[in-house]
Amino acid sequence: MKKIVSLALAGLAATFVLPASAQFAKPEDAIKYRKNALFVMQQNFGRVAGMAAGKVPFDAKVAAESAAVADYVGKLPWAGFGPGTDKGDTKAKPEIWTNKAKFDEAAGKLQTEMGKLAAVAKTGKLDDIKVAVNAVGGACKSCHDDFRAK
Amino acid sequence: MKKIVSLALAGLAATFVLPASAQFAKPEDAIKYRKNALFVMQQNFGRVAGMAAGKVPFDAKVAAESAAVADYVGKLPWAGFGPGTDKGDTKAKPEIWTNKAKFDEAAGKLQTEMGKLAAVAKTGKLDDIKVAVNAVGGACKSCHDDFRAK
Numbered sequence: 001m002k003k004i005v006s007l008a009l010a011g012l013a014a015t016f017v018l019p020a021s022a023q024f025a026k027p028e029d030a031i032k033y034r035k036n037a038l039f040v041m042q043q044n045f046g047r048v049a050g051m052a053a054g055k056v057p058f059d060a061k062v063a064a065e066s067a068a069v070a071d072y073v074g075k076l077p078w079a080g081f082g083p084g085t086d087k088g089d090t091k092a093k094p095e096i097w098t099n100k101a102k103f104d105e106a107a108g109k110l111q112t113e114m115g116k117l118a119a120v121a122k123t124g125k126l127d128d129i130k131v132a133v134n135a136v137g138g139a140c141k142s143c144h145d146d147f148r149a150k
Numbered sequence: 151m152k153k154i155v156s157l158a159l160a161g162l163a164a165t166f167v168l169p170a171s172a173q174f175a176k177p178e179d180a181i182k183y184r185k186n187a188l189f190v191m192q193q194n195f196g197r198v199a200g201m202a203a204g205k206v207p208f209d210a211k212v213a214a215e216s217a218a219v220a221d222y223v224g225k226l227p228w229a230g231f232g233p234g235t236d237k238g239d240t241k242a243k244p245e246i247w248t249n250k251a252k253f254d255e256a257a258g259k260l261q262t263e264m265g266k267l268a269a270v271a272k273t274g275k276l277d278d279i280k281v282a283v284n285a286v287g288g289a290c291k292s293c294h295d296d297f298r299a300k
Contacts, residue, residue: 033193036186047173114264
């Protein structure tokens with residue numbers, strides 16, 4: 001048990017400083033955190049998008065659950081874009097930090113649209129889900145176009 | 151927009167089959183999903199564990215938020231351990247699938263203890279948080295000992 005807790009604590013005393021709510025031991029952890037959270041979000045969103053596109057059978061319960069997870073997890077990656085996390089194993093463009101207001105707006109747009117998707121997914125209305133999926137897809141693409149290197 | 155949605159859909163028509171609630175396009179996606187979700191969980195748990203150990207200053211609000219995220223995200227990885235996901239970039243031992251009842255119990259134990267941590271973290275009582283952190287750490291270690299290769 002002590003070993004596990006020690007592992008969890010490894011590096012926490014490092015001098016890399018972010019707001020307390022987004023404390024990571026190392027910039028690499030922050031980068032990995034945002035990528036991992038985005039992947040978990042994308043897998044859940046992708047499942048709903050697959051149903052919206054008719055690629056997989058529509059299952060209202062699974063769509064609602066997956067959209068809810070995508071909505072929750074979609075709020076997490078942004079803490080990983082703190083100062084000092086621009087270099088490393090990342091496709092993040094410098095504009096994220098040089099034009100932070102625009103980036104925050106784009107991140108907010110994604111979260112807003114994902115929230116709408118989670119809400120309509122609860123209703124089980126596939127036509128509404130399709131509209132919301134497209135809006136989320138648009139928010140993804142817009143942010144990637146501006147802030148993610150190819 | 152279409153391109154993004156297409157990307158999200160890539161491979162969803164593949165024949166890799168899991169229960170609808172855990173549909174992944176490829177076994178690699180399932181493996182990445184569980185690893186990514188566990189990392190996001192660990193980062194949030196580790197922050198609370200750091201406070202419990204006195205390695206970082208105790209911030210009740212951050213502890214409560216981080217424990218809540220760890221609790222939510224700690225429910226996600228298990229969908230990624232479906233049939234056919236035993237081979238690949240993973241330290242998962244075969245026992246996960248050959249002794250599934252024991253693995254499910256260990257995964258359940260982690261979720262139970264993380265739920266308790268999230269509950270006590272809301273109270274802001276550091277002594278109770280310490281006890282709950284140790285119980286979560288024990289659940290992590292026990293499962294890793296039995297089901298994760300070194």
